[in-house]
Amino acid sequence: MSMQHAIDATTLHALARFPDQLEAHYAAFPSGTTHWTPLDWNGIPSERFSAHEQVCHVRDVEMDGYHVRIQRTLHEAHPFLPDLRSEALARERNYAGQDADAALVAFRAARVQTIAMFANLDGAQSAHTALFEDYGPVTLRSLAHYLCSHDAQHLAGLQWLLGRIAALRAAT
Numbered sequence: 001m002s003m004q005h006a007i008d009a010t011t012l013h014a015l016a017r018f019p020d021q022l023e024a025h026y027a028a029f030p031s032g033t034t035h036w037t038p039l040d041w042n043g044i045p046s047e048r049f050s051a052h053e054q055v056c057h058v059r060d061v062e063m064d065g066y067h068v069r070i071q072r073t074l075h076e077a078h079p080f081l082p083d084l085r086s087e088a089l090a091r092e093r094n095y096a097g098q099d100a101d102a103a104l105v106a107f108r109a110a111r112v113q114t115i116a117m118f119a120n121l122d123g124a125q126s127a128h129t130a131l132f133e134d135y136g137p138v139t140l141r142s143l144a145h146y147l148c149s150h151d152a153q154h155l156a157g158l159q160w161l162l163g164r165i166a167a168l169r170a171a172t
Helices: 009-027 051-075 086-092 100-119 140-171
Strands: 129-132 136-139
Touching: 009 051, 009 100, 009 140, 051 086, 051 100, 051 129, 051 140, 100 140, 129 140, 136 140
Parallel strands: none
Antiparallel strands: 129 136
16 A cells, blocks of 8 residues: 555445446346335345435435545544434435435445545545444544445345345245
């Protein structure tokens, strides 16, 4: 890792690939199933959201979560970073009634900003600390890894939903 880039290239590359992966996974849903939810969520590796709601959630976590977390950690002394309360936010913002295509466009633009924020950190900045609710002590470097983990959770959640839909269709 170069001294110039405090966040490793593998993580930055994964963050950059995610918008394409998210769009491809969302596009894989059969017609009329993006709002579908199962009766039993047992085993879901992400939040209990439909595919449509997951797209809106990922957008909001990027903009209202990680953009704020990065800026606060960079500019404040050891800030407390609260959880977004995803399920309450989904209800308040009526994810089910939002335009998923617009959410994907907004997410893609927000991710470009996120990558720029991470890519411009130097080693000292990447070590800035915060206290992230439900995670404990973090650094800006660890926030990049947690965001990658969040991305992977949502790809897994979309695959899980696709699996449930395929099983349901095979049974009928």
